[in-house]
Amino acid sequence: MHIDQSILDKVNEWLTPTFDNDTQNQIKEMMTTSPKNLEESFYKNLEFGTGGMRGIMGVGTNRINKYTLGKNTQGISEYLKKSFPGEDLKVVIAYDCRHNSDTLGKVVADVFSANGIKVFLFSEMRPTPELSFALKHLNCHAGIVLTASHNPPEYNGYKVYWQDGGQLVPPQDGEIIEVIERLKYSEINFEANESLIEYISTEVDEAFAESTVANASFNTSASAKAGLKIVYTSLHGTSIKMVPSVLAKAGYTDVNIVPEQAEPNGDFPTVVSPNPEEPEALTMALALAEKLNADIVFGTDPDSDRLGVAVRDTQNNMLLLNGNQTMVIMTHYLLEQWQKAGKINGKQFIGSTIVSTPMMLELASAYNVECKVGLTGFKWIAKFIKDFPELQFIGGGEESFGFMVGDAVRDKDAVGAILLMCEIAAQAKENNSSVYEYLQQMYVDYGFYKEHLISLTKKGIEGANEIKQMMVDLRENPLAEINGQRVIMVEDYQNATAKNLLSGEVETLTVPKSNVLIYYLEDGSKICARPSGTEPKIKFYFSVNCAIESLSDLPEAEKQLDQKIKNIIAEMQLN
Structure with missing residues (x-):
């Protein structure tokens, strides 16, 4: 096959003595046996996306390896020195359960130390939210976690956190990328200064656990905690390091761990995929819940930032909640608790994202707090906390099964969210109710919102081009009507415009630019198209809603909303 000369130039660079013999031999093997794989490995440089940098492990510029991560780390080292002149620089590094995460974590530590930067390196895998906590706890300038979240086993990744404990956001991200791109691979300093690398373990665990219990506990009685039967699975990931101990510290005694996944x-x-967004991932946990007649089920992704939740419905059947449902349940409960404590005075806010349920706006209005809505990714919610220090952050989430309780952790945190959901469930059960009934009453009080997600996977160069073309088509040929409803507004975050199709008025969007399109229909429906920032996917998000007067209206309203979503999907030819 023909390979573009620009790709061959990169390949030839990687065949120089800057790169070790093993790397060169793997490239030579690909040149003779798999030119297609060679092309995929070098046709572009890995980029920072929604949740940092993720990619398949292997040799090449488009792969996760010691050289691509070493170059990132060298660039960040130089940027840190420029940003904090004269300071004794400190960074903290964590990693998850993925193949090579521990060795890649040590490579990153080596490069930082080689550049004279003090490194705190977790001695074993730890949850991503603990890295965010540790950064502030240890008063570091930056933090790195080696993880590919819920991606398949062949992936790994590199997430960068800044002084506030949140992930990189503008302008730092762009400035750091510029520094990284100017570097040559030969400029990476891999020669570790071991005296600058300090291994950390239980002392940070204990501080993180204490902080979590303090932030996510709300006066639940000991008897209520003892009466809640919990099933929990770590899906072979890092949450096993903290969730059981945090629940025990908080007083929950009936915690049943799925042994095959611990x-x-x-x-x-x-599992097919270690992603609690996928119902299949919780199959074993649900089976154990039925065996034990458990009240609630939790599952976390490999780095423990996402959580899946299942609860009993009114027929005593286990029901998987989606991310929007868990988000509004936890947010509403927090708002209730803050109001009971007399802590709401108009200077508080909750956080959400542009692809998440509009029900968050209804909750904010009802409790006289602001709902700040940002782009997809918790780094934007963390940025709100940093940008508005005069406001108190109560909690917030996004539809992709993430939630953040308070501001001690500046990223989605399954550890704290699990404890919070236990508090809600235990108190509801003690009052002869349930999490499910709590959610149903919210639908009566604030409107019945129903969301659905379609995710289309398009791998490789062809897939990337196909996704690009789909977005071009949606922009150049915008839909004027969907399912018999006029499109009244189109928000184009790439062009930073919001166009009212009825009046023709165009407003400027104030959030950072992103390749996202949102259609609003005259009946309140919302449709969003967004290429993933970390996976070879394009995602379509659907939100529909209606008002109901009583719980008895729910079954018929749900049928109607389900049908509306099906009609929209069919008309957009996405099924």
Whole structure:
């Protein structure tokens, strides 16, 4: 096959003595046996996306390896020195259960130390939210976690956190990328200064656990905690390091761990995907819940920032909640608790994202707090906390199964969210109610919102081009009517415009630019198209709603909303 000369130039660079013999031999093998794989490995440089940098592990500029991560780290080292002149620089590094995460974590530590920067390196895998906590706890300038979240086993990744404990956001991200791109691979300093690398362990665990219990506990009685039967699975990931101990510290005694999934394993052998967004991932946990007649089920992704939740419905059947539902349940409960404590005075806010349920806006209005809505990714919610120090952050989430309780952790945090959901469930059960009934009453009080997600996977160069073309088509040929409803507004975040199709008025969007399109229909429906920032996917988000007067209206309203979503999907030819 023909390979573009620009790709061959990169390949030839990687065949120089700057790169080790093993790397060169793997490239030579690909040149003779798999030119297609060679092209995929070098056709572009890995980029920072919604949740940092993620990619397939292997050799090449488009792969996760010691050189691509070393170059990132060298660039960040130089940027830190420029940003904090004269300061004794400190960074903290964590890693998850994935293959090579520990060795890649040590490579990153080596490069920082080689550049004279003090490194705190977790001695074993730890949850991503603990890295965010540790950064502030240890008064560091930056933090790195090696993780590919819920991606398949062949992936790994590199997430960068800044002084506030949140992920990189503008302008730092762009400035750092510029520094990284100017570097040559030969400029990476891999020669570790071991005296600058300090291994950390239980002392940070204990501080993180204490902080979590303080932030996510709300006066639940000991008897209510003892009466809640919990099933929990780590899906072979890092949450096993903290969730059981945090629940025990908080007083929950009936915690039943799925034994087959408790052992960390980067192959994730018992699931197709280690993603609690996928119902299949919780199959074993649900089976254990039925066996034990448990009240609630939790599952976390490999780095423990996302959580899946299942609860009993009114027929005593286990029901998987989606991310929008868990988000509004936890947010509403927090708002209730803050109001009861007399802590709401108009100077508080909750956080959400542009692809998440509009129900968050209704909750904010009802409790006289602001709802700040940002782009997809918790780094934007963390940025709100940093940008508005005069406001108190209560909590916030996004539809992709993430939530953040307070501001001690500046990223989605399954550890704290699990404890919060236990508080809600235990108190509801003690009052002869349930999480499910709590949610149903919210639908009566604030409107019945129903969301659905379609995710289309398009791998490789062809897939990337196909996704690009889909977005071009939606922009150049915008839909004027969907399912018999006029499109009244189109928000184009790439062009930073919001166009009212009825009046023709165009407003400027104030959030950072992003490749996202949102259609608003005259009946309140919302449709969003967004290429993933970390996976070879394009995602379509659907939100529909209606008002209901009583709980008895729910079954018929749900049928109607389900049908509306089906009609929209069919008309957009996405099924």
